[in-house]
Amino acid sequence: MFSAAMAQGVLEGLDVDGSGRRPVIHIRLAEPVNYVRHSPAESGDTLRIRVNRTSPAAAQGVVPQPGTLRWPATAEVPLTEVGYETKPGGDFLTLRFNRVVNFQVRPGKDAQGIDVEIAGSGDGDRVGTGDRSLPVPPASGACASGLRVKSPPADLKEAARQCMIKEDWPAAIGLYTKLVQQPDASYQREAQEMLGLARERNGQAFRAKTEYEKYLQRYPEGEAAERVKKRLDALNSADQQPKEKLTPLSSSPVAERGWETYGSFGQYYFRDALLTDNQGEYVDQSLFLTVLDVTSRLRTERFDIRTQFDARYRQNFLKVVYDENNQFRVANAFIDVVDKATGVSGRIGRQSRSSGGAMGRFDGGVLSYRFAPQWQATVIGGFPVLPYRSTAPNTNTSFEGASLEFGPFADYWAGNVFFINQTVDGLLGRRAVGGEGRYQHPVHPLFTLFDYDVHFNALNTAQVVANWNFDNGAILTLTADYRKTPYLSTSNALIGWGSGYGPGTGYGADSVGDILRYQDTIDLKTLAEDNTPTFKYLSISGMTPITPDTQINADITVSNLSATKGSPWVSAYQGSGTQVSYFGQVITNRLITDNDVWNFGLRYMTQQIDDILSGFVDAHYPVTPDIRIDPRLRVDYFTGFDGPDVWRVRPGTRFNYRVVDGLYFELEGGFEYMTKPLVLNERDTKGYYVNVGYRWDF
Template sequence: MQLKFESRLHFWLLPLLLLLFTTQSQAASRILDRIEIGSEEGANVIAVHFNVPVRYVSHLINESNTELGVQVRVGQTTDTDLGAATEQDQDGELDQEDQLTWSPSAAVPLDKVVFQGSRLGTSTLLVSFAAPVGDVKIRQGRDFYVMEFILPQQVRRSSGFGQARLKTLQTEVPEMKAPLSVKALPLVIYVLNLGVQSEPVDYEEMPPVPIGENQLLYSTKGEIEGNPIYRLRLGFFRTKQDAKRQLEAVRSFYPDAWIDTADIVERRQAFFERGLEPGLDGQYMEEPELANVDPRITKMMDMIRRTITAGDYAKAVRLLEALLEEPDNIYTQEALELLGLSRERNGQIAHAKGEYRLYLEKYPEGEDAERVMQRLLGLETAPQRPKETLRKRPKPGEPGSEEEEERAIWDVYGSFSQNYRRDKIDSPFVEDEDSISRSEIESFVDFNARRRNEDYDMRMKVTGSYIYDLLDDGENDTTLSDAYIDVEHLDSRTSAKFGRQRLRSSGILNRFDGLVLGYELTPDINIRASAGLPVERSRDTFLHDHKQFAGISGDFSSIFENWDASLFFVEQRVDGLVDRRAVGGEVRYYDPQKSLFSLVDYDIFHKELGIFMLQTNLRLESKTSLYLNLDYRTSPILMTSNALSGQSDPDSFLPIESIEELQDFYSDDEIYDLALDRTAKSTSISLGVTHPFSDTLQLSGDFTASKTGETPASGGVLATDATDTEFFYSFQVIKNDLLKQGDIGVFTLRYSDSDTSDTYRVGVSSRYPITNAWRVNPRLDVSYRENKENDGTRFTVSPFLRMDYRLRKDFTFELEGGVNWFEEDDGTEVTNFTDFFFYAGYRWDF
């Protein structure tokens, strides 16, 4: 959606609207951060961003090419607000499911990304598409916080109707009886009229269409009462019955579609003015040959593609200009086209036209030249706003001028959802009036706005939720996960980001309210300075100034081939005392066969190593994947604030909640000693292997050993004993058609040998599309726990069912229900109780 603000008043109203959203703003995604859509030559790219480091292991896709199951491994995080999402429970489980949604289009028919995970073993990332996709490739981000899904574009020639190049994704639907031919078509041939509009069809933004290899998506232009109209059509069908079957497949995205007929003129235009032979499949773009290429140039091109995918077109322009200064090579032609494309998407229309013209001068022949010509024609013939003949034309730069109007284009997108949740307990120990443990309405908003022109790239984001509790003794709750404005000045290569945000690779342990200033020293070196107030929980919607921090950090890309690094220094204070003063950094290595991620965080004030983390992955020629994780850290992360643990006022016996209060009873040095005493040290090691036995079956096994050290008694707080070494084992199968034809199923066996219990778990889940609009996700978990401190046991059976129904492209209903049935035996008696839960809601994507 694009909004044009025609005065400076509207410019200041938008931040105000963002703030208003926070008062009525599902808890924010914890594992998943956001989705960004980009493109590179011959492909559309879906970039899924995470709040924790995630590494790709393997993947498979279902038979209908609409569900992609990806096995991933989740790394540790320093973010204390994400601790609940990445720490194991006593049985070694990460009971975490998270999801992000997208409004699908024909070019990128992405519907939803669902994370189902556990710190023990591999987790599963399910990627759902609203229409079949072709050969999806997966690319791991070099910082391990991004995973990219690359959808090849099927390139077809322009129709000559004055519209942009048509890009469709190769799909698989039942074939027609025979390849169509204009001569072989009957006199009456049927088409689907998907829609009518007054503007030329934008194939990049339209809803997805399942296109068979013998079908063609095209548009026609006509007039009604002198006004142009454009019809989006899908053809051709020999019988009306064939058309009816396809009509049902597109109804969820084109509810007003109808069956029409096409005459011979329209059919000839659709085939031959496109330069297509009937039944001819589109050709995929081929990657250039890499022989005899300077590795440095190849690395630059790889960085350019990633930068364009991330939507940082200003940086892409600078990188492309640097590459084009090199002697001509196999990337020169592609780089020149990408330079025009990046300038176009960065709002530099005049510059983009110049780059396209230069391209056509150097490379006037071939399909690539036709594509660039269409882009150039699209810019030169773009519809202009009607001008009032009696109105004085504004001067350049004045409100209302074309220059000012171009600079004031906002791209606004996001989602709003509401749902009702209800939990009920059936237990002999709970009275009927207390059996409803949850009854609430949750509202969630994710609001994003972006404006780009030749001078600035500006982003705004607000993500939050509001929970209205319907219980008599319940309390309403508000969360605010993100609320920031991010501005980059392109010429000076400086940036400023203000508000509630996260900053990775900086030594800042969690989200914060504050300011980050950045400077791009070179395309490979970025320096940042930051300051603000830490936010320990997203429920803290107001500023808390008892803690402050300041820091500096730097990112260094491609210091060696495939190696990146980050360094940081940060100091945080609490009520006048040093909370932590840390130096450290990250080292990252990635190539298609192996990867490494390492983090060191050392507190130079407390003189303790806070974190050492090493994560490695190796992919063998047999496609077997091996991994090793080492993790040492203080638990919790060492800070002076840890001294508050277990402290209470000796007179009132109320908990002491601030360091300022604690200073009434202890000296500063004693408080620092208490913080060290309340901080344990934990170590874990994990080993794992994954092997794909076929395109439809993959197996993985994992082993983890962990141990947490003791803490001494001091300050009236009792000592805690060190744990024994705890062991966790996991075996997982991910398979197509596990429960039903067309599904992606996950079967899991887990065993944990912890300090307090032995636990056995079996789980099976499936996700499959009933139709393009309707998906179901059944799941069953069974567990048995034996306590070590007594003879107690617990047996649990938990069936769940989740359903999604997309009513329109931008509107989805969600329904989920389940039961947890428990049988507990404490050695003297057996108790049964049941927990029911129900969830229903809707989501609007805008």
Template sequence: MPYFPRKISLLLTVMIFVVVTPFKAHAVDIVDSVKVRPTAEGYEITLNFLVQLRHLASTNGSKTNDVQIQMQALNFSALTSDELTLLGDTGPVVSWNRRKGAPIEDIRYDGSDPQRPLIYFLFSQEVYVKVKSSPDLRSLIVNIKTDTKPAIAEPKDEEARNEHEDVVLPAPKSDEPLIDEEFKEDTPVSDAFSAEEVKSGDPEKDHVFSNAEMAIKQQDYDKAIQLYTKLVNIAQGAMKKRSQEMLGLAREKNKQFAHAKAEYEKYLQDYPQGADSDRVRQRLAGLITATKKPKARLAEGEVSDKDGEEKTADAEAEEEEEWESRYSANISQIYFFDKIRTGGESQISRSDLDTDLDMDGRWSNEKYDIRAKYAGGYLYQFRAGEADDDRLSRLNIQTKYKDLGFLWKLGRQTQTSGGVLGRFDGLFTSYEQSDKVKINAVVGLPVDSSSDVDVPTERRFAGMSLDLGKFDNKWDFNIFAIAQNNQGTTDRRAVGGEVRYFDDKKTFFSLLDYDVHFMDLNILLLNFSWNIDEDNTLTVLFDRRKSPLLTTGNAILGQGVNSLSDLYDDFTEEELRKLAEDRTAVSTTGTIGISHDINEKMQVFADVTVSELTGTPASAGVEEAPGTGYEFFYNLQLITNDNFLENDSIIYGARYSDAQNSDTYTLTLNSRFPFSRDFRLSPKLRLDYRTEKDSSDHRFKTRPTLSVNYNVSKHVSLEAEAGGELTRETSAGEKQSTQELFAMMGYRANF
């Protein structure tokens, strides 16, 4: 197919994928995306969240195929209702790129306790696991070490290799150097040029070269190609020679075989003699052999062209433009039921069918990488008088121009850096000016809730940011400026930035958001983590932010209106600004915690948290809201593996909350028992006892739950959960009892 019609066909496919779908979106999954990257010993799995979550406990260093991870929501009292909804999801669809080869069978999020949600990983084989939070607390990083190395299997013989429609060369084994056999000690690249000999004397070129070497070691071939291409054009001597060779290798490993062939041929043209040239010549010959397609059988009487003739330039160019496509989809249907009985009266508080759909399409070639995403669903109510719920959470298309380092993303999306405060409808662009500088721009319309299916038009924002680094392979920075307008009124004007530091033992992250319109600090976040040794990790966290985040739109809180323009007749712009400040509290949280690996199967974690939420004054008919004062929270958790069954896990928890008006004691137990590879039971129990400080009122709550998961096949699983909550309380001398019964059941499928 000619190239231009192929592009038109691709565009139509993307449009159909995004627009034609039978579902509207249910609440967006709290796990925004999952990235899988091969490492030297296995894989690195990164879960990116829409809400900041801190890793509390998991059994690090243990060998298992079933992992249970305890998380904690950051600054829980300051979260918006939409963020609380995300945290409380009882089982969103979590999808990942299954072509990466990681032995992942399932990833699940359990928000039955939204303040301390659980994340489950199920692997197809036993792996060694190491878990940590990212410095900005927006991601969970799970490193797994596998017995089988991450590699692409090579057909065992030439006939089998020729049967493959898409020829894929084997990836390097993780216990070997990146360079293959002909690059090893008999004729290694390092013999041709040592690290010192490749130095150019120009700090800028040496820095680019160092980053290129690091990129190819980390198997980040796109970045390696970009950097080596730059070096080929600006470097001289030994650095230019090595860069030309490694550019060919990077393209080969990236499966850009025609480009790799051209780079190797250019190398041999420039450097025809020597052991290095012999090595490249051998690699070129192997590449040609591996990618040669079997000849078509000639019809009787048909005469072939010259035997072994090379492809024409047009045919080779067309091959280079061929698109690789892949699609994935996840669907789930879960029925929820909840019944509450207080005294002698019963009420069904929930009876609905929740359908979720998540689709991802990707089309790429050597120049472009195009991706379309959609998360959708529908909540059908069985109760009379209740409205069905349709929500839009994610609907966007993204294109990356690999050679230019330019990317754009259009549609409903989420950004959590650069001054953007979450979900919006709009356009995000990014240009990688160099390996140290990335320029970003964004324009959009903020979306407060996934229930806002229509594009909101009242508020608009525009911003720019710079990503800088890495410097010294440890530091990177972000600086931003952003402005937001609300129906003709300045809503927000902020400047700020982020600082990240990480080495083998320590990580540090800071975020500053300062509003120059209100001349007030919106967010200050500091997070520090230190791996003291192999068994002990110290974490320190400080978070101070406006609650809700300060904008002029906060003026409508308590006024009984839905739009800022409804107040224009009664208040001046300055008065609206003062109202917004009056309705905005300040939330401050400080935490210090330490985790200790007792052995491979046991880990203990303890932390102490101090928090305060300030009050807000009475104004414009809205009553004063008192502050909480300083509240103290003490937490202790023990997580164990292989207790009664192989690969089972239990998390024991004890918490004490010393609030301004009450004391609360909590015991929790979260367990997971794999009776077989496909069948799991997860009993959970929570006990709460609360006493009021200024009276004899008290409350005792018991909440047992049992979950069942059964994998029907590799792509389909069934699940069910049932439980109850019994609350007995004494208030003003009167005793009351409340019983709640809840259940859910359904299926999940991935394609």
């Protein structure tokens, strides 16, 4: 296993584990996520994984920063980069390879990871996806060359038998899957048995067991049933036998590795502007950003030590607004140590965590002890970091907590329970208990989360995410979410107290202590409750492949952000009302070239102010191995309830050029036109944006 440097934002980093029969890419994320779907189904040189963020920040509408992590490609793992981006269709991880590979995608061992298992590029080394059935690979081998599109079952059966004789396992899998789906039941029994055998000989042990189990459920009696049972028992016995650990691919023994250092340095210029007929150019953003990410790692037979430092400096060329002229921010600065001999691990410094009751970035430490293979105890403590305010520690607020991680039990059950306590300016800010439950079944996984504040006697959050994966590769997802946003805390009394807006004093409040100095009889707990809205969310989404290269996605979402009561000095929030969104999307690969990916989407949303109809198209189009162009177009139509209808058109493109290995030039730009003026005395709105920069990976 070897590691790469971390990226900013949700994408925290990755490892590649070559100790098994096939290498596995472990993608680490700074927030818990749920795997939703991916495209293409089984093979390609670009893999896009749709995930749902489940952290409090996601429910509060915080959009994560896009991140890209480069990887030195090898013969075994031809990965070149991993990216994370939020788009109109959701949050996506994008993996790019320098050649076509077969892959299997599955959730990681915890809620903050995604695993991708890599196989070779030949059909004989295919792997499944998520350990469940997927779209059937076309029966394109020589043994199936004489078949028509609608060949009779007898011809399919004979062709499948020839494919088994010639050991063309993928073609046999495709043909036997078609036979299983035939309405003529006389072909289904033998086809079900042979489908399991073909998958077993293709190296897909888990999926072979699934097919054998289906056979025994449908046909429990007979000589063939005994034969299938013996094969299933043999596969189960093989899983229980200890496997010899192999040397990691393309890496030297752990004791000889020494320190590894990875990182990136980049500089970018960002500019947004409005173009007016009467007032010329109105610049909304003009800044220069410098980013540095460095990670070092030392691994021995006993210890795994990792340090990480991520920082950025933003120079604003506009006038000072909200103290945002020049900012230096440290996102991560920690050391992480794992003692494999004792099961003790710890991390100290600036870091982020979104499980076990902790929320977001903080300065502090985490100490864990795995006292049994399926049990781990963790204690945590520190000072939350104020976003967009300062890079210095926020010592006015502190927290401490403990959690117990358990599982997996019975193969699939895992989760944790936690307790968290937070103090704000010497006052109790938050005291909560809760837990996470994960049923990590490959066919119907389930994730649950709840957080109850015993200080406020109120439910902070309750969340359920359930997936159902069908044999044809279709996926159905249900997400239900109830939460306070932000989480209930005494510090929520500060909401609405901007600088210069104290109650009758002419001064603002930056802490709850400031509020008490202005008015010492105020009930902070009631004020915090009155200032905290409740967010409710329900979504049903689905995807289904229609060809090996094309899939259709759709979802219906209902959400509501409640009103707040306000106070004599803080205005009440009227609430969002019930918002309903309908979304459809088509993702297709190889539309123009062998390596492109295209997304076509349509969304209709109803809300209090207006209805919005949006259409978009975006693409990942490799021109050469060193040049990639990502064009995009979005069109919005607003039907106003108290004004004229509005059109908005936003075309744009992204250009990425690999100058030499490790050095990349990036350019992104776009234009916006809207029929509604945002500036006085104008007929419409026109604007543009441009981002240009370079990144050096070392």
